[in-house]
Amino acid sequence: MVAEQFEGEVRSAQELEAHPPEYRTAISKIVVSHAVNELKGALTFDEPAIRLAPTPKFKWLVSRNTMEEFGHHILFARLADELHAPWKDKKPLTLFDFPVVDWVDFGVIKATVDIAELIELDDLVRCTYLPLRKVAKDTYPEEKFHVGLGREILTTLLEEDPGNRTRVNATLSRLFPEALDFFGAPHSKNNELFVRWGLKRRSNSDMRAEYVRQVREFVEKYSLTMPDIPAKYAAERSEA
Ligand SMILES: [Fe+2]
Ligand SMILES: [Fe+2]
Numbered sequence: 001m002v003a004e005q006f007e008g009e010v011r012s013a014q015e016l017e018a019h020p021p022e023y024r025t026a027i028s029k030i031v032v033s034h035a036v037n038e039l040k041g042a043l044t045f046d047e048p049a050i051r052l053a054p055t056p057k058f059k060w061l062v063s064r065n066t067m068e069e070f071g072h073h074i075l076f077a078r079l080a081d082e083l084h085a086p087w088k089d090k091k092p093l094t095l096f097d098f099p100v101v102d103w104v105d106f107g108v109i110k111a112t113v114d115i116a117e118l119i120e121l122d123d124l125v126r127c128t129y130l131p132l133r134k135v136a137k138d139t140y141p142e143e144k145f146h147v148g149l150g151r152e153i154l155t156t157l158l159e160e161d162p163g164n165r166t167r168v169n170a171t172l173s174r175l176f177p178e179a180l181d182f183f184g185a186p187h188s189k190n191n192e193l194f195v196r197w198g199l200k201r202r203s204n205s206d207m208r209a210e211y212v213r214q215v216r217e218f219v220e221k222y223s224l225t226m227p228d229i230p231a232k233y234a235a236e237r238s239e240a
Helices: 021-052 056-082 103-124 130-160 164-181 189-196 204-221 231-239
Strands: none
Touching: 021 056, 021 103, 021 130, 021 189, 056 130, 103 130, 103 164, 103 204, 130 164, 164 204, 204 231
């Protein structure tokens, strides 16, 4: 796909000066996107969910999750600031406008959307810009905890009332198409740039296909209903 790929390692924003501006631009796009989406997600999903949590134990777990999501924003925003990349006016993904109205929604979001973040981090933990690699490694176990929290919420809901299965499936079918958009357009100039500079290893389509695989695994484990893949992505899967 890309003929030449940067294989070096860059240890700091200062060291970046020795490289073409395109590399700095590529890193900036990634860190700005994470800075704004981590903040928006923390404000929209996580902070309100502390109130929605039905027991002290879940309030405690959601509080920890919320603290970590704000922490992720701080780490990525710090990287953006070091690169002098403005992030405050950048719009978050529409995924993060998804209205959380109840505890079921929150459980489905944590169990599935945070998988998408882990798939992104799978590439960033090996990226060529070491400050970004470090943040990816530091946030990785916390995102795993968030997915586990979502699963724990759903396990409890499904045990308490089998009728909750219908509600979980309904949220999943609304959320899934939005979550697929998280990975960006199939033929993306930005993605080519990220791969060229060794920031990401995979195409958007490959990451989306991996996401579908992991959601399907989750759906089967919990005997849920796998939502349809939107037509715009159905063809992409056979290309990937
Ligand atoms: Fe996060
Ligand atoms: Fe998370």
